Each structure stands twice: as C-alpha cells, then as structure tokens.
Amino acid sequence: MSPVLDVNRVDLDHAINHKDHQTDFSEPECLFVRRGQIFTISLHLNSGQYNEGKDTLTITAEIGAQPSENDGTRAVFRVSDTIDEASWGAKASSRTAGVLTLSISSAPSAPIGHYTLFLDQEGQRQVKLGQFVLLYNPWCPRDSVYLDDEDKLEEYVLSQDGLIYVINLALPWIFGQFQQGILDICLKLLGIDPAGVQGCGATGNPVYVTRLLSGLIHKHVLWGNWNDTSDGVNPEEWQSSVEILQRWDMEKSLVRYGQCWVFAAVNCTGISTAGLSPG
CATH class of the missing domain: 3.90.260.10 (Transglutaminase-like)
Incomplete structure (x- = not known):
C-alpha cells in the first residue's frame, strides 16, 4: 500500500467546469455543476501517490444537515478505472508529479443544492476536498429535465x-x-x-x-x-x-x-x- 496522500490544496477547476456545465454565475469562488455530468478536481500533493488497482480511495458527497444514503443526501463511492454516469462515481483521469486529477460524476437524479466532498483513504485519513453546488441538467438525457432543443x-x-x-x-x-x-x-x-x-x-x-x-x-x-x-x-x-x-x-x-x-x-x-x- 502506498503512503497516504498528503493533500496540500484542492483545485476545483472552476473555469473548465463552469464552461463545460454552462454555469457562469459570475461567482468564481464557488463551483457550480450540473447533475449527471462529469466534472474534475485536482489534488495537489505534498507527498504520496495513487496506484490504480492497488490503493483504495473513497469519495463521499453530502448535502443537508443530516445526510443519509437512504434519502439520497449522502453518496459514497470509490475511485475506479471507469465511471457509470447513471450514478455517483469517480476515476483518476490524470496523474502527474504531485497532482492527482479526479473526474467525478453525480447521479442524474441527485438532490440539488450545496454539497461537501470528502476523501477517505483506506480508513486512515479523511480529507475535506471542498464544496460545490449541484443543479439540474437539461442537457443530460439521463436527467428527467432533459430538453432536446x-x-x-x-x-x-x-x-x-x-x-x-x-x-x-x-x-x-x-x-x-x-x-x-x-x-x-x-x-x-x-x-x-x-x-x-x-x-x-x-x-x-x-x-x-x-x-x-x-x-x-x-x-x-x-x-x-x-x-x-x-x-x-x-x-x-x-x-x-x-x-x-x-x-x-x-x-x-x-x-x-x-x-x-x-x-x-x-x-x-x-x-x-x-x-x-x-x-
């Protein structure tokens, strides 16, 4: 098992994500994304590395005062080599010296609002990755609000x-x-x-x-x-x-x-x- 990732800072890639998700809300300090669509975040590391297939990284996304998996306000999913865009998921899309970029997709039926992301590393350390706002996605065919026009x-x-x-x-x-x-x-x-x-x-x-x-x-x-x-x-x-x-x-x-x-x-x-x- 590789050493635990020592995360120095997290880049929510606002400019790229806002362009891809058509969410230019003139508030660059906050990340706005649409459900059912992949967005990226970059983890800048002081030390440690992620080895796909060997290491276990788990992402938790929570919304509301009392998040629960039962009502869909808490999602727990592992970083893997593929993403099923019909549900919450994540994969390591890029690994360079000192930077791990994750691609994350939310469920197309997920609740909207303010979310907090956490990273768990095989039970050793939980890291708060940041916050984002999830919105409906009329561009996503899997979202019930899809509009093909x-x-x-x-x-x-x-x-x-x-x-x-x-x-x-x-x-x-x-x-x-x-x-x-x-x-x-x-x-x-x-x-x-x-x-x-x-x-x-x-x-x-x-x-x-x-x-x-x-x-x-x-x-x-x-x-x-x-x-x-x-x-x-x-x-x-x-x-x-x-x-x-x-x-x-x-x-x-x-x-x-x-x-x-x-x-x-x-x-x-x-x-x-x-x-x-x-x-």
Whole structure:
C-alpha cells in the first residue's frame, strides 16, 4: 500500500467546469455543476501517490444537515478505472508529479443544492476536498429535465432577458439568473423550507421543487396587492427579478408589491437558476 496522500490544496477547476456545465454565475469562488455530468478536481500533493488497482480511495458527497444514503443526501463511492454516469462515481483521469486529477460524476437524479466532498483513504485519513453546488441538467438525457432543443435551452435556461406578457402587452424583463448572488439567494429561499415535509432529498424531484419555489415566492418574497400601492413599489414599475430578490435578501421581509406577472417573472428566475426550463 502506498503512503497516504498528503493533500496540500484542492483545485476545483472552476473555469473548465463552469464552461463545460454552462454555469457562469459570475461567482468564481464557488463551483457550480450540473447533475449527471462529469466534472474534475485536482489534488495537489505534498507527498504520496495513487496506484490504480492497488490503493483504495473513497469519495463521499453530502448535502443537508443530516445526510443519509437512504434519502439520497449522502453518496459514497470509490475511485475506479471507469465511471457509470447513471450514478455517483469517480476515476483518476490524470496523474502527474504531485497532482492527482479526479473526474467525478453525480447521479442524474441527485438532490440539488450545496454539497461537501470528502476523501477517505483506506480508513486512515479523511480529507475535506471542498464544496460545490449541484443543479439540474437539461442537457443530460439521463436527467428527467432533459430538453432536446438548443433554441429552447438558450431561451429558457441561458437567456437572462426576455418578455413578460400582461394581457396583450409584452413587457421587457431582466431575469438575471446568472447575475452575482442570485443563485445563492434562490438556494437560500429553498433553505427556508428545505423541500418541506419531504426533506432535503426531495430536491431531486424537479416537479416538487418547482411547486415549492412558487409557494415560497408567494409566501416569503412578494406581497401581492391589487389596490393602493403608495407605501411600496407599484407592480407596473418592476422590470427585473434581480432587484426584487436582492431587496428580499437584504431586508428579510416581503417586498411590496407584486401582481400576477411579477410573481411569474420571479418564479421564472428561480426555476431557470436551478437549471429548469420554465417554458
């Protein structure tokens, strides 16, 4: 057995992974990846080496306050020579002097949200590798949210600008799902009631999360008002989900005011931020 890997630092390869996963959220300090798709991390070593077929390296990915394999919030898998992209897995994709690069794939049905990665070395030492945010993947055929239409993916998931229709009027709107802080705000919103009574593991279900986000926005973010709005913002004056979500995050109270199309627009931002198509 080779000496235990003495990890000096871990590079989450943000630039490469964000390009491959189309997750340019303007927050380079955090890794954002989509489920069911391989991402890479690089372990820079002070000493030790990994010998495939001889050494046992085990990766653990956890999400939530009480992660459990039973509800899918904890995954334990070994580094091997192949990856089954239908489940969590990892392989050593590159070994150079002092650097071990791992390719990791999440299950295409995994819960979304903040994960922490750990490395176990034959029971000798556990190393925290880092944290990442996992999102739905409409580009992955194994993900239930798969959308086989590049034009719709561009419009519904990637485009940050669009139109909101009010009766027969088309109003320009900034959805801003990739603007700095918006993903974190949306995940914070989910954290108020993390998948409700079904628990954190339920965030793997896009139908449930869509309904949950809609309810949370109505309950916690926007105050609906069809009468006098003089003590707040007239709903007709809003042009961006970003301003509404940032104000909610800063003030920690209902934003005054919204009407049906404003609720719909903010919900579209939350959905597309998570990697879903609101269309």
